[in-house]
Amino acid sequence: MTPPYLKNLTSIQAKQQLAEYGANILPEAVTPGIFKIFFRQFKSPFIYVLLAAAILSYLLGQTINAFFILVVLILNAAIGSIQEFSAEKAAMALKKMVPSTTTVIRDDKTIIINTSDVVLGDLVLLVSGDKVPADIHLSSSQDLQVDESMLTGESIAADKSLQNRGSSLSDNHQYCYAGTVVMKGRASGYVMSIGANTEIGKIAADVKEQQTKPPLLLRIEIFTLRITYGILILITLIFVITLARGNDLASVFFLGVALAVSAIPEGLPAAITVALAIGMRRMSKVQVIIRNLVAVEALGSCTYVASDKTGTLTVNEMTIQLLLLADGSQYNVTGxxxxxxxxxxxxxxxxxxxxxxxxxxxxxxxxxxxxxxxxxxxxxxxxxxxxxxxxxxxxxxxxxxxxxxxxxxxxxxxxxxxxxxxxxxxxxxxxxxxxxxxxxxxxxxxxxxxxxxxxxxxxxxxxxxxxxxxxxxxxxxxxxxxxxxxxxxxxxxxxxxxxxxDPLRPGVIAAVADCKRAGINVAMITGDHPKTALALAEQAGITNNNANIINMQAVTGKELEKSHEKGSYYFSECVHSTNVFARVSPHQKKQIIEQLMHDGDFVAVTGDGVNDAPALSHAHVGIAMGLRGTDVARESADIIITDDDFSSIVNGIEQGRIVYSNIRKVIFLLISTGAAEILLVIYSLLFGTPLPLFPLQLLWLNLVTNGIQDVALAFEPAEGNELTKPSRLPSEPIFNRLMIERVVVNAIVMGTLAFGVFKWQIDQGLDEDAARNITLLLMVLFENVHVLNSRSESLSIFKQYFFGNKFLLFGMLAAQSVHIGAMYTPGLKELLNLSPVSLWQWLVLLCIALLLIVVDEIHKKWLSNS
Incomplete structure (x- = not known):
């Protein structure tokens, strides 16, 4: 079959084709709507417990309690769905920041255009690593092999030529299809179909994008499940004990609901989603585009960065400076x-x-x-x-x-x-x-x-x-x-x-030094001569990055091959003997990455070519280059560096650590305040007092006042020591020993002081509702103060810039204003048993709440000394 177009299009013809047939884009996968995301908010063990509490409250005649729990759950779901919907929209927008490009010939000139601008009749040039932009009829082919597995299921790359051999997709050797990948060779051809009319476009409606939950969210889900089980066990124990003491069933159930509401950090999933989304946006500002949420957490966990040389560590502007001819004559080249x-x-x-x-x-x-x-x-x-x-x-x-x-x-x-x-x-x-x-x-x-x-x-x-x-x-x-x-x-x-x-990029030496301070090993993997690689590595400081290696030498692909043949022990020794690998094949690069991962490193690897795809997909974090990276490399990677600069990778690692730190801050705030509320309930059992706070008041505390503040912690800026901390182990739990210790200290202070104030009021003959009103206000003030303690695990609040997080300041003022406003709002104040307090009472309670800062500052000082 002869192609219908004998020469390339003009720019005018291309514009006409674009206007007539539209852009070369596939139907986008349907993203979940706001209502679907809303109902998804109820798929949580926390919510199941609260729903059960609402149903049982209704059955036991506590209609107001049941209604309020449902209202709060709906409000929480609405806030969470809006935040998650915004996060998904932001993630999709970031993915579009690195558009796919295609090389075409127009007006007899070779140009690069966005793939979406490819039109019918365009003469397209294909090289290894390209993703085929449309269905193309080949006009020339040179050793062309194309991976068509996404269409045919065949894992072996298809040979392409100008001769047709059958009617099936796999036999149509004259054609290349949109979405397939050029693995080898060169070709040119004319566009026959675009967008929805391509072979992949016809089945695009049936293809759903596979979404994997980030490991962090999976760990949080496990964590919440354990909390739920713990709550149920605690409620069961107290249920048995209180019934044995002769309490009636309704009051025992009421106590169980209070415990459940106290312990459950209802706002945690939404806050973490927001933190990850904020991390994605911040990373995009330092030229790091996150393709999935996995990488937001993972990049900050890296212990080893395996980097390309050309274009990543260097500027990718080759200059020939010296010529040596076969007769021995030598020439210098200026410029x-x-x-x-x-x-x-x-x-x-x-x-x-x-x-x-x-x-x-x-x-x-x-x-x-x-x-x-x-x-x-x-x-x-x-x-x-x-x-x-x-x-x-x-x-x-x-x-x-x-x-x-x-x-x-x-x-x-x-x-x-x-x-x-x-x-x-x-x-x-x-x-x-x-x-x-x-x-x-x-x-x-x-x-x-x-x-x-x-x-x-x-x-x-x-x-x-x-x-x-x-x-x-x-x-x-x-x-x-x-x-x-x-x-x-x-x-x-x-x-x-x-x-x-090819000179080093400005900032590379400082970036490598930053990695060393952060406990991150930097290695160079290149196809260049070992002496060239070693000389450049010495300039960049890579040879000094590993203190365990003295007089570092480059390891070549041949040496890797020999050690691999001897066995895994010798190969591991070879890999860890250097930070400079030269004359390395893409397959050996993948072997290096796999060995490092096997030996316990959390590895980020950079790549730009079609043959880097295996290493990019196998590493913990695959990093593709946005400027010179092939389509297949970008598709295989978790992260795209838009300026191809190694310094941007280090900036991304710093941002990843900030994100992880902020998530820990949110978790610490919610778990410690929840623990303090549980302590309140336990104290009331031990001392035989009425409940210091009713379940509705606890829900108000958790979802309204605390919920306004916790998300604001996700906006916390860098503390300045992110790249001086050692890399954390990938297996390290979020709720580690340091957080447990801080939670215990702060929860004891809040719970003990709040119960002390409540019991003192009861002992003074104050009405129970009035005592609860004062206790609830104190807990709100505790949360206002505690959010400041949560800004850093080690840094004193007096050494932090107070106005560094305006969202947090707004959240604190909003939480306090909402609660004071509820004291004066008809209907709401009766529902929550609230009443206005005097300025003197408010100031006394504020002074008590400020004691929490004193204790936490002493604890931070003690931790730093020990």
Whole structure:
């Protein structure tokens, strides 16, 4: 079948197609609506207990209690659903911040556009790592293999060619389908179907996005389940004891409801959801886009970061600075990056070899798939930056790559793939078939004849030891074009080698040092020469990052392979013997990550290529590059770094630690106040007094006054010591020994003082309702004060910026205002047995509440000293 379009579209035609047929987008998965999220709020063990309490209250004639519990539960569900709905919307918006792009030819120019702007008839260029943007009819194909498992279920990549072999999807070798992934090779083709009309679009309505709950939320659910079981056991024990004492069934049940309401932190799930959503938004501001909530928690837990070199630690602006030709002549190249004003100068005048130099220039720009375009006053490179560096080099030497490619047309090609470490091209040059090969020196050495006059390997090692990335070039002349270029890769003539630099990104040295202070091990995994990798690692401070290794050396892929063959013990020893891995294949990268995880590290790994996908998906946290990352790498990752900068990863780790710390603050506030309320009930049993607070008053305390404040803790800023704390173990429970100790101390203070005030009033002959009114106000004030204690586990509140969290200040004022307002509101004050208090009473209660700060400050001081 002949493609219906014989050439590429113009910009005007593309606009017309877009207007007529719409954008190239699939029907979006239906997100749960606000009502579905609302009813989802009732799926909690906490809520089940409270619903049971409401039903039993109604059956026992406590209609007002039952009604109020239901009202509070509905109010809580409404607040939680609004917060969760907003969080889901924010998460979806963040995912769209890194749009997928596609390379097309329009107006006879190669351009990159958003995949949504691809139109019918567009001429699309595909390379390994690309996700196919639409259903495409191939017009050219070079060793193309496509993963179509999402459509066909076949795990083996499909070979593509220009010949059709059947009617089924897997047999249509002339076609590439939207959503499939190019695993190898190059191709071009015309768009036949877009959006909902593609093969994947036809089944998109049946495809549901799989959502996995973050481990943190799973741990919280387990934690809440345990609390629920604990409450039921406690209620059962007290039920038996009080009945044995002769209490009537109704009063015993009333006591059980009070205990249940006291112990249950009803606002916890909503507060944690908000904290995670806030973390996602904060991370996006430091160039870290979270693709799922798992990574918000996980990134802050990292103990090991395995980073790429090029573009992550370095700026990804290759500059060729040195040329060494086969005859021994050497040239220096001036100018940096895409600056074309530099010159190529021979080091020893009189030794210049113009013909050999010209041959190197042509080899570098013909075995090359990149482009160099002038936009306005600036030059912009498109494609692999190593290839772009060769285009810049040729320009400095007066050779235009477009003219050379036009004059010497390409016949066959072997595109560059990381596993093979070379690329090759066969071009017609002045009536002859010239084969040019460009790649790593180790790879080229196996292809050369014996006629070169310099020790290539020694020279390459010398350059690599100075931090240069070294590439070699070779060529030969063939009598006729072969069926396959691979069969001609022997007996080549060496042209020379180039030394290029890619400087460290600003801030990398400081970021690596921050990781060391935070107890995070940083390693570099690269395909470069070991000497080049080691030199750059020394500059970045990576070789000093691990105090356990003295005189660190780079470990190569060959060394990894040998140790792996010996067994897991030797492989583990090899992996932990260095922080610099060079000449490593993508499969070995995955093996390194798996070994580190097996040995107990919590690993984050960066990647950008199609072959990095296994490592990205296997690591605890996969980090893809937003600028140079392939579609498949971004799809496999948990996190996308929009500026490809290692410093952004460290910023993300810091933000992840802040999020986790804020979640602990919320949990501490809710559990400690709940424990204080339980203590109130237990004291009343021990001393034989009436209940200090009724269940309705406890619900009011938990859901209204406390509920206004707890979410505000999720907005807490950094304390400033996030990157000086050691990494926490992934197995460390949220409710650890430190939190348990703090909960016990603060709960005892609040519960004891509140019960003391209640009992004193009863002993003075005060009415029970009046005593409860004062006790409830004291508990509200305790919560106002306690939220300040919760801002840090170790830092004194007097060393914190008081106005650092405006949401918290607003929450404190709102909680107090709502409660005082309820004292004057008809209907509500009768329901809650509230009455106004004098200013003098309020001030006395505030002074009692402030004692909680004194005790917590003493406890923090004691903890810091011990």
């Amino acid at each position: 940096e990056g895409l600056d074309l004003n530099g010159v190529v100068e021979v080091v020893e005048p009189g030794k210049a070899n113009i013909l050999l130099l010209k041959l190197m220039m042509h080899a570098g720009i013909l075995a090359n798939e990149s482009y160099l375009e002038k936009i306005g006053e600036d030059w912009h490179g498109q494609g692999d930056m190593v290839d772009v560096a060769f285009l810049v080099l040729a320009k400095k030497n007066g050779i235009d790559y477009k003219e050379a490619r036009s004059r010497y047309p390409q016949i066959l090609q072997i595109p560059y793939e990381s596993e093979q470490a070379y690329c090759a091209t066969l071009n017609m040059v002045e009536g002859e078939y010239h084969l040019f090969v460009k790649g790593s020196v180790e790879t080229l050495l196996k292809m050369l004849d014996d006629g070169y006059s310099i020790d290539i390997e020694v020279k390459a090692n010398q350059l690599a030891g100075k931090g240069y990335r070294v590439l070699g070039l070779a060529y030969t002349i063939l009598d006729s074009p072969p069926k396959s270029l691979e069969e001609t890769l022997h007996g080549l003539t060496f042209i020379g080698m180039v030394g290029m630099i």
